[in-house]
Amino acid sequence: DGGITQSPKYLFRKEGQNVTLSCEQNLNHDAMYWYRQDPGQGLRLIYYSQIVNDFQKGDIAEGYSVSREKKESFPLTVTSAQKNPTAFYLCASSFSPRGVNTEAFFGQGTRLTVV
Amino acid sequence: AQKVTQAQTEISVVEKEDVTLDCVYETRDTTYYLFWYKQPPSGELVFLIRRNSFDEQNEISGRYSWNFQKSTSSFNFTITASQVVDSAVYFCALSGDSGAGSYQLTFGKGTKLSVIP
Numbered sequence: 001d002g003g004i005t006q007s008p009k010y011l012f013r014k015e016g017q018n019v020t021l022s023c024e025q026n027l028n029h030d031a032m033y034w035y036r037q038d039p040g041q042g043l044r045l046i047y048y049s050q051i052v053n054d055f056q057k058g059d060i061a062e063g064y065s066v067s068r069e070k071k072e073s074f075p076l077t078v079t080s081a082q083k084n085p086t087a088f089y090l091c092a093s094s095f096s097p098r099g100v101n102t103e104a105f106f107g108q109g110t111r112l113t114v115v
Numbered sequence: 116a117q118k119v120t121q122a123q124t125e126i127s128v129v130e131k132e133d134v135t136l137d138c139v140y141e142t143r144d145t146t147y148y149l150f151w152y153k154q155p156p157s158g159e160l161v162f163l164i165r166r167n168s169f170d171e172q173n174e175i176s177g178r179y180s181w182n183f184q185k186s187t188s189s190f191n192f193t194i195t196a197s198q199v200v201d202s203a204v205y206f207c208a209l210s211g212d213s214g215a216g217s218y219q220l221t222f223g224k225g226t227k228l229s230v231i232p
Contacts, residue, residue: 033220035222040124040224041224042206042224042225043160043220043222044222045219045220048219058219090158090160092160092220102165103150103162103165104150104162104220105162106152106159106160106161107159108157108158108159109159111158
């Protein structure tokens with residue numbers, strides 16, 4: 001089945017540790033996104049990538065890093081510099097040729113808790 | 116800068132009632148796209164509708180309907196004869212050209228709908 005797979009579903013991290021969230025898609029989409037969701041805050045964009053080997057910061061990129069070495073994969077690393085990393089993280093992808101915007105499809109999310 | 120406002124934080128209705136979820140947006144782009152997503156308790160966002168800024172026709176899909184009015188910068192969502200399965204958080208989102216042909220989705224804070232049997 002085509003879709004977006006995020007893993008793990010739940011993740012616990014000790015303070016001071018880096019952790020990487022996985023996002024894989026088999027929809028052949030060019031664009032991929034990472035969002036953070038906090039209660040009552042909606043979704044906020046962390047990073048996005050329009051093509052392989054290129055990505056841009058979103059609204060809340062501090063303390064996060066990404067890579068886009070393959071079209072299908074867009075992993076997100078939550079570094080120790082992120083002061084409040086406990087949140088629900090959603091990955092998305094879309095088919096977005098230049099000048100046109102289509103809907104984004106989302107994974108099931110990863111709930112990260114710092115202990 | 117883009118902004119999406121969903122003024123209703125939570126709404127409760129009794130099953131079979133109609134309910135309208137409000138969405139007001141701000142953008143300076145002449146070409147933009149509006150979306151509605153549903154987030155059930157499982158967490159995954161489910162795409163419901165996309166509308167571009169040049170298409171002001173209202174749309175109906177089963178019990179769902181959308182009213183897009185550029186004059187008031189609104190894109191409201193109505194559920195007719197609500198059902199318990201409609202209980203979820205609903206997000207309105209806006210996408211405009213953030214430069215060099217790239218688009219970013221800006222989300223509202225969501226409206227939590229509870230349908231009581």
